[in-house]
Amino acid sequence: PLVSQISTVTDHQPASMAAFWMPFTANRQFKSAPRMLTSASGMYFENDKGQQILDGCAGLWCVNAGHGREAISEAVARQVSQLDYAPPFQMGHPLAFEFAERLIQHTPPNLNHVFFTNSGSESVETALKIALNYHRLKGQGTRQRLIGRERSYHGVNFGGISVGGIVNNRKTFGSGLPGTDHLPHTLNIDLNAFSRGLPEHGTELADALEQLIALHDASNIAAVIVEPVAGSGGVIMPPVGYLQKLREITRKHGILLIFDEVITGFGRVGEAFAASRWGIEPDIMTTAKGLTNGAIPMGAVFVSDAIHDAFMTGPESMIELFHGYTYSGHPVACAAGLAALDIYEQEGLFQRTLAMEPVFEAGLHSLKGLPGLIDIRNIGLIGAIELQPLDGQPGERGRRVFQHCYEQGVLVRWTGDILAMSPPLIIEKEHIRQLVNTLKEGIQLAF
Ligand code: PLP
Numbered sequence: 001p002l003v004s005q006i007s008t009v010t011d012h013q014p015a016s017m018a019a020f021w022m023p024f025t026a027n028r029q030f031k032s033a034p035r036m037l038t039s040a041s042g043m044y045f046e047n048d049k050g051q052q053i054l055d056g057c058a059g060l061w062c063v064n065a066g067h068g069r070e071a072i073s074e075a076v077a078r079q080v081s082q083l084d085y086a087p088p089f090q091m092g093h094p095l096a097f098e099f100a101e102r103l104i105q106h107t108p109p110n111l112n113h114v115f116f117t118n119s120g121s122e123s124v125e126t127a128l129k130i131a132l133n134y135h136r137l138k139g140q141g142t143r144q145r146l147i148g149r150e151r152s153y154h155g156v157n158f159g160g161i162s163v164g165g166i167v168n169n170r171k172t173f174g175s176g177l178p179g180t181d182h183l184p185h186t187l188n189i190d191l192n193a194f195s196r197g198l199p200e201h202g203t204e205l206a207d208a209l210e211q212l213i214a215l216h217d218a219s220n221i222a223a224v225i226v227e228p229v230a231g232s233g234g235v236i237m238p239p240v241g242y243l244q245k246l247r248e249i250t251r252k253h254g255i256l257l258i259f260d261e262v263i264t265g266f267g268r269v270g271e272a273f274a275a276s277r278w279g280i281e282p283d284i285m286t287t288a289k290g291l292t293n294g295a296i297p298m299g300a301v302f303v304s305d306a307i308h309d310a311f312m313t314g315p316e317s318m319i320e321l322f323h324g325y326t327y328s329g330h331p332v333a334c335a336a337g338l339a340a341l342d343i344y345e346q347e348g349l350f351q352r353t354l355a356m357e358p359v360f361e362a363g364l365h366s367l368k369g370l371p372g373l374i375d376i377r378n379i380g381l382i383g384a385i386e387l388q389p390l391d392g393q394p395g396e397r398g399r400r401v402f403q404h405c406y407e408q409g410v411l412v413r414w415t416g417d418i419l420a421m422s423p424p425l426i427i428e429k430e431h432i433r434q435l436v437n438t439l440k441e442g443i444q445l446a447f
Contacts, residue, residue, distance in 0.1 A: 013048070017031045017034065018031075035047065035406060036048040037053070039068075040055070040063075040067035040068055041067050041068040042066045042067060042068065042424075042426070043055055043066055043067075043423070043424055043426065043427060043428075043431050044067070045067070045411065051409055052409055053406070053409050053410065053411050054409060054410045054411065054431060054434055054435060054438075055067065055411050055423065055424060056405075056410055056411050056412045056413075056421045056422075056423050056435050057411055057412065057413045057420070057421065057422050057423070058290075058294070058422050058423055058424045058425075059294050060289070060294075060413075061231060061262075061263040061268065061289055061290075061422045062288075062289035062290055062293070062294030063290075063293055063294040063424055064266050064267055064268065064289075064290040064293060064294075064340075064344070064349065064424055064425045065293045065340060065343045065344060065347070065349060065424065065425065065426060066424040066425075066426040067424070069293060069295075069339070069340070069343055071339045071342060071343060072292075072293055072295050072336050072339040072340055072343070073295070074339075075335040075336060075338065075339035076295065076296060076332055076335055076336050076339075078335065079095070079331055079332045079334075079335035079336075080332055083331045084331070084332065085330070085331065085332075086331055087326075088116075088324060088325075088326070088327075088328040088329050088330075089324060093329075093331050093334075095329075095331050095334035095335060095338065096116065096329030096331070096334050098334075098338065099114075099329075099334045099337050099338050099341075100113075100114040100116075100300075100329075102338065102341055103300065103302075103337075103341070104302070106272035106273070106276075106341075106350075107272070107273065107275075107276075107285065107302050108273070108275045108276055108280070108281045108282070108285075109281065110281045110283075110304045110305060110306075111281070111282075111284075111285055111302040111303065111304055112304075112305055112308070113302070113303040113304075113305070113307075113308040114300050114301070114302055114303070115130070115300070115301040115303060115321075115323075115328070116298065116299070116300055116301075116325075116328045116329040116330075116333075116334075117288070117298070117299035117300065117301060117325060117328060118297050118298060118299055118325055118327050118328075118330075118333075119155070119288050119297055119298075119299050120154075120155050120260075120262035120286065120287075120288035120289060120299055121154075121155025121156050121157045121160050122155075122157070122288075122299050122325065123155075123260075123262065123286035123287060123288055123299035123300065123301050124154040124155045124157070124159060124160040124163075124225070124260060124262075124286050125155075125157050125158075125159045125160065126286070126299075126301045126323060127223075127225070127258050127260075127284045127286045127301050128146055128159045128163070128222075128223065128225070128258075129159075129323055130284060130301070130303060130307065130321070130323075131146070131222045131223040131256045131258065131283075131284065132144060132146075132222050133311070133321065134256070134307050134310055134311070135222050135256075137310045137311065137313070138310060140219070140254075142219050142220055143219065143220060143221055143222040143254075143255075144179055144220065144222055145179045145180070145181065145216055145220050145221045145222060146159070146162070146163050146177065146179065146180050146181075146221075146222055146223055146225065147163070147180070147181050147182065147183065147209070147212060147221060147223070147224045147225070147255075148162070148163030148164055148165055148180060148181075148182050148183070148224075148225050148226070149165055149182055149183040149184070149185055149225075149226050149227075149230075150165035150182050150183070150184055150185040150233075151165045151166060151185040151187065151230060151233030151234060151236060152164050152165045152166070152182075152185070152225075152226065152227055152230055152233055152260075153165075153166055153169070153227065153230070153231060153232035153233055154225060154227075154260055154286075155262075156169065158173075158176060158177060159177055161173060161176060162176035162177035162180045163177075163180050163182075163225050165182050165185065165233065166232065166233055179220075181212055181215075181216065183205070183206075183208050183209060183212070183224070183226070184205055184208050185230070185233065185236055186199075186202050186205050186230075186236055186237065186238060186239055186242060187234065187236045188201060188202055189374060189375045189386070192237075192239075192377075193374065193375045194365065194368055194375060194376050194377075195237065195377055196361055196365065196378065197237075197361070197378070197379055198237055198238060198239060198240045198379065199237050199239050199240070199377070200239065200240060201239060202239035202242065203239045203240060203241040203242050203245060205239065205242060206242050206243075206245035206246050206249065207245075207249075209224065209246060209249045209250070210249060213249070213253055213255075218253035218254060218255060221253070221255050222255070222256060223255060223256040223257070223258050223283075223284075224246060224250055224255055224256070224257055224258065225258040225259075225260055226238075226243075226246065226257075226258075226259065226260065227259075227260045227261075227262075227263070227264065228243060228259055228260075228261065228264050228269070228274035228275065228278070229263070229264050229269060229274060229379055229380075229382060231262075231263040231264075231382070231420070231422075232415065234384065234386070234415060234416070234418045234420075235377060235382060235383070235384030235418065235420045236377075237377055237379055238278075243278055243280055244278070244279075244280060247280050247281070247282070256283040256284060256307070257282045257283050257284075258282060258283065258284040258285070258286065259273075259274065259275050259280075259282040259284075259285045259286070260285075260286045261273050261274055261275065261285050261286060261287050262286060262287055262288045262289055262299075263289060263382075263422070264380075264382075265285075265287040265289070265290055265291070266287070266289070266290025266291060266340075266344065266350070267290065267344060267349050267350035267352075267353050267380075267425050268290065268353065268380055268381060268382060268422065268425075269353065269379050269380030269381075269382065270350065270351070270353040270354035270357060270380045271350055271351075271354075272344075272350050273285065273287075277380075281304075283303075283304045283306070283307060284301060284302065284303055284304065284307065285301070285302040286299070286301050286302075287299060287300045287301070287302070288300070290340070291337050291340070292333055292336040292337045292340050293336070293340040293343070295336045295340070296330075296332055296333040296336040296337075297333065298330070298333035298334075298336070298337060347426070349425040349426070350425075352425055352426075353380045353381050353425050354380070356381060356425075356427060356432075357378075357379075357380055357381065359429055359432055360378065360381055360383060360423075360427070360432055361378050361383075363432040363433065363435070363436040364376050364378055364383045364385070364421070364436065365378075366436060367385065367436065367439060367440055367443065370440065370443045370444060370447075371443070371444070371447040372387050372388045372397060372443065372446065372447045373385060373386070373387060373388075373443060374386050374387065374388050381422060381423055381425055381427065382420070382421070382422050383420070383421040383422075384418055384419065384420050384421070385418070385419045385421075385439065385443070386417060386418050386419075387401070387417040387418075387419070387443070387446070388417070389416075389417045394416060394417065395416040395417055397417050397446045398414050398415070398416055398417040398418060398419060399414060400442070400445065400446040401414070401419055401439065401442035401443055401445075401446045402414035402419065402442075404438075404441065404442035404445055404446070405438050405439060405442050408438045408441065408442070409438070410434065410435055410438040410439070412435075412439070419439070421435065423435070
């Protein structure tokens with residue numbers, strides 16, 4: 001039976017593709033022309049045709065140390081056989097404690113407590129619930145309003161889509177959580193086109209928070225949640241000084257600031273977290289993805305001492321937070337995460353991002369001047385190219401470039417007419433050259 005199971009897993013051609021309802025995918029289009037990945041190593045996937053595909057996206061912003069890291073697979077295999085599972089409620093296992101202690105060596109100084117989840121979406125829900133519960137504990141239970149931002153992505157659960165700002169992710173699912181509001185997004189191509197690093201214009205957009213406070217009153221606002229660099233909404237940079245301003249305003253009004261670092265965490269923008277790169281101490285930070293190098297699903301929410309300590313005040317026999325998941329701090333995920341963290345530390349990958357940033361930036365910006373290209377923006381090892389939509393066919397030009405790149409052996413991420421790049425942090429110059437050259441051909445062909 002074991003042999004037949006293995007042959008099913010490695011068979012490149014499934015007998016039928018009908019049963020699997022694929023997430024965030026045009027199912028019928030995909031199933032009529034599938035793109036199947038069958039293995040991966042280092043910077044490359046291999047597809048079912050035996051073609052090498054340069055991974056320009058670190059999978060989905062998660063495989064930061066590159067694919068097929070043996071230390072991770074060995075740690076996972078060892079852990080499954082030693083302790084496959086341990087209940088996380090009222091029971092513990094050493095790895096979860098060890099992993100949490102190791103992680104806080106990399107967080108901003110005020111974030112010293114970790115709540116484990118299984119995904120970015122769950123991290124967001126957890127953070128929002130902790131924020132609401134915190135204010136209640138402090139005797140400020142009227143602080144219930146949650147503020148997100150236009151074009152932001154905070155996962156797919158109800159809290160996340162309510163504070164999120166991507167219309168397609170919201171409009172078909174009812175009215176969402178009551179009492180949410182949104183800041184304006186910070187993309188301004190007219191003023192900031194072809195910015196390198198953080199754009200110069202738009203810091204004042206943070207003042208919109210003062211307006212929301214004037215409208216709702218601070219006594220009704222629990223938290224503001226933003227991605228330091230917005231990913232899924234189109235790779236949108238924070239203008240210089242914008243995040244600092246949000247921090248000042250939230251602090252002044254007793255509002256918690258949540259950084260959703262699901263994509264920016266674990267070295268993506270240099271330093272372990274975007275918060276550290278820009279010297280900001282959020283009250284809560286949500287993460288997932290690079291936490292285990294994508295090998296095992298896991299998320300982590302980092303919480304400030306002040307918030308954590310507010311929960312640790314009642315009778316010691318009482319559960320402090322009525323929240324958690326069957327797989328919170330799963331031993332196999334912790335083993336994968338510890339092995340990933342060893343690699344990040346030993347190979348200095350968070351700092352490597354900063355060293356590669358100018359090379360990546362120069363490569364992407366060399367495309368400026370190609371027909372139909374209206375913006376290039378980048379920070380750390382995140383880059384985006386925005387194309388002028390074809391008349392009456394929004395997204396089509398982006399799809400053509402994406403398709404060309406895939407056929408030529410390069411995976412980029414395509415959202416409408418924006419192409420996003422977020423390669424593994426182990427990327428070398430020759431990979432950047434391959435990525436840029438393939439994009440160039442694709443953009444020329446799509447014109
Ligand atoms: N938050 C941000 C900023 C993300 O980019 C994502 C996923 O891309 C999520 C939350 C949701 O993470 P997951 O897909 O693991 O639930």
